[in-house]
Amino acid sequence: MACTRREFLMRVGQAGGYGAAFLTMQHLGLMAVPEASAMPLAMETGSGNGTKVVILGGGIAGLVAAYEMGKAGYSCTVLEARPRPGGRNWTVRNGTKIEFKNGVSQTASWEDASYFNAGPARLPSTHKTMLGYCKELGVPLEVEVNTSRSSLLQSDAAFGGKAIEQREAINDTRGHVSELLAKCIRKDALDQEISKEDREKMLTFLRTYGDLKADYSYTGSERSGVSRLPGAGPDTEVLRPPLDMHALLDADFWQGMLFEEMFDMQATMFQPVGGMDRIPYAFAAKLGDIVQYGAPVQEIRKTEQGVRVGYTDSKSGATKTIEADYCICALPITILKTIPNDFSPRVKQAIAEVGYDSAYKVAWESRRFWEQDYNLYGGLSFVVKGPVNLLWYPSWKLFSDKGVLVAGYGVENYSEFGKLPSVAAKVDASRAAVEKLHPGHGKELKNPMYVNWGEIPYNLGSWVGRGPNYVPGRAMQYYEGPYKEFIQPDDRIYFSGDHCSHIIGWQEGAALASHRAINMISQRVQIARVSGAAKSQQV
């Protein structure tokens, strides 16, 4: 499931949320509380004049850092290994090549309008920093439909394997739950818990909540959808009998059914018109030649007064170096493992400890049969069992003829999908999941594109998670240990990226981590300036 990252974080935080767990750890004195916080940026224009900063990685963290520091007058250089900005923010279109470290290579052969976001694909309305950048940079947004009552849930264990509309599963479940609870109340089973005054209110509530009959029975609801739509003349609507609660329990739809309630999955959500990479390209347009593409970092060294970074200039093949007063290192931790560096032992140790998840997606071009034959526009459908657990329908260019269907989004490590022996087997599993939800339509899927972030050079993983060194039951390991090393500077090197935030795997985390890093640098520069001025006055 796509939620593996979340599962991880939920384990980290247990029932109270990982934030709560983090706070608990702090209160127990198990964690150092770093000094600087991600305050709103308040750098004066010109306050960075004369200070050189080298920024490693042109993903969202690196781009945000260069953009904001540039406003304040810092002289920045971003070293980006690839010929494009964005890092994991990557939109695959006609002609895009996906090249794996293991030699697998695919090229998208799609219509011009077709695309899918191989990395982030959603902007929740609470991600104010990223939404703010879209506004500031003029990136048009549209609604990303993350919830649709017409989307489907499928389980081999119930309903003969037939996919069920979410409207039906959601509302029939609520109906049964309400009926059962009303029964208990009327049997006086909750007299301890519910006051006499609330008893009648609870029953009234449950009738509305579950759409119960006057006798508190649940016999189906229009909310669950119809077997015949209402029409003209004699064409009345025909309701469906409710799904049986016993069968619903067998089906075990719950994870998919409650997906929309996850805080960062809740409507309203957005996406840039034309692909998520419209954001890094908008930053890149502002930054111009501040970003050096095709410049993979080869070493990160400390000098007496700052940092020295060695990199390859891919055009000439020459090895070059750049010196700067400060470094913002916004490379994935997986990549830091491979780069010779002068990091202090505590940071080296932290880097060694961290493992990454390897997220994957499989995407197909197809006639929009989900719209044309199922009235299904955007949203996600879920398959309870199998290597591929979800379908994610495009929210862009709705009603057009063809679209790109993401059939499979999850992680390769510790998953059934990851154990499949070949790309062909993975693509087959993706098609099989579509067939389970939309029987007969598997054959309409064309030109699959499969991305596995663990195999993508310069990423080698998707986000901090359960890497190869993962010890089951030791889920707290990241926020407990390594995290605190990345959120404080190593001499003049400041780390950034979503892994320096509590919003792992989201662009918002990367942007806020860079805000925090540049706030820390800015404070240090101002203090140095003031103390420097004081010293020169003393002379």
Place this chain on the structure above:
Amino acid sequence: MACTRREFLMRVGQAGGYGAAFLTMQHLGLMAVPEASAMPLAMETGSGNGTKVVILGGGIAGLVAAYEMGKAGYSCTVLEARPRPGGRNWTVRNGTKIEFKNGVSQTASWEDASYFNAGPARLPSTHKTMLGYCKELGVPLEVEVNTSRSSLLQSDAAFGGKAIEQREAINDTRGHVSELLAKCIRKDALDQEISKEDREKMLTFLRTYGDLKADYSYTGSERSGVSRLPGAGPDTEVLRPPLDMHALLDADFWQGMLFEEMFDMQATMFQPVGGMDRIPYAFAAKLGDIVQYGAPVQEIRKTEQGVRVGYTDSKSGATKTIEADYCICALPITILKTIPNDFSPRVKQAIAEVGYDSAYKVAWESRRFWEQDYNLYGGLSFVVKGPVNLLWYPSWKLFSDKGVLVAGYGVENYSEFGKLPSVAAKVDASRAAVEKLHPGHGKELKNPMYVNWGEIPYNLGSWVGRGPNYVPGRAMQYYEGPYKEFIQPDDRIYFSGDHCSHIIGWQEGAALASHRAINMISQRVQIARVSGAAKSQQV
């Protein structure tokens, strides 16, 4: 509440849905079953050649009829009283005049991009006919956000009157319900209802459903939102303590909270880009001078071979008549009451019996404080008590500076709002509802526009409902009696409009009613042709 129409329909159908009630009536022999159904249109090109049809009313029903009959070769004229097409499908923009029968007149003085849909404003994904016309006519659609977890619920009876985010009310309610039901199961209060086998499954389900702790207690959930968003460095997310169930019962948020589950309100929904009237204008562009504007109908007469309709030509002021083989009468029943006619007694009686609701909306231009200060993009917020019960945020041009906020949508008849003594008092009540949900922002509302459909000439109401002759408890009256008179022809006059469908108040109902009417005419024309040919062969 906006649901009054639905309340009515729900009363009509009681718990089983009005469709079910209708079917029951048919089975009991209480209703005639008309012969023709709204089959997909299958009229051959040219099959209408030589047949004249006069269509009364240029709303969606009239436009659909003229458009489809034109394809089949019928010679159509649409008489439309107003200078514009669309009827209740009316988009109010800068410069639009709203003139009431009682003399009240308002002109919108807004930014060019601002608008609101005074009539229909949503296209559910199940309304395939209307969505199909949008595609066929090239009307671009965008998502209408009908559900947002950031929208608000407010009750004077709880939480000190403070508005609560829907994510919080929805998920805390589900948490409490799950905790209570788990308690009952663990107390063996449901051993009769739940098998031993299902008992454990139910408990596992409730833990996921309600986000319960391992001991089945509900102590809050990230689903309900946070008091501090997660950020970078030490900035952990902070959860909110759960809302008290007792207070939730006092608040009585249920109608608003469950609004999104009403079948025809469920995501995914759409709206035409730029206003709902893009649909009638697209029909009108296809129809050209087939639609005669400024042509209010003055009389509807039967002739030996067809119909004769008298109307005023508003340009010249002259009274004119038009003769035709058939008439499709797509005027509101309220207007039919005022037009001299040759309808048969059964139809006259039906017309006399029907009452209309009078829907209203109040709309304001404002800075988008709901987006900028509340992260609230689209969706609806609800006020439990008071004359104005809902706010409907615009889904168009999200992130732009100004927008039009609909603050109040309901009916004037039998409502607290309708009893307010003046337009000023109604506008004040609208502002007060905004102030309840968004304290301090009432003063940002500018240039209100108030539409009351009962006061709009050529409509005099919004949809079949509880009119002046409404007898409480006699809610079945429309589908029981009058309806069956409108869904069969009166000689050569065929009725159409949403009132000839089971989708009252929706454009889909109007379109399907016209499909059905023209199918009936088409069959009659073909039969007449065949029998005419047979007769002439006999001669």
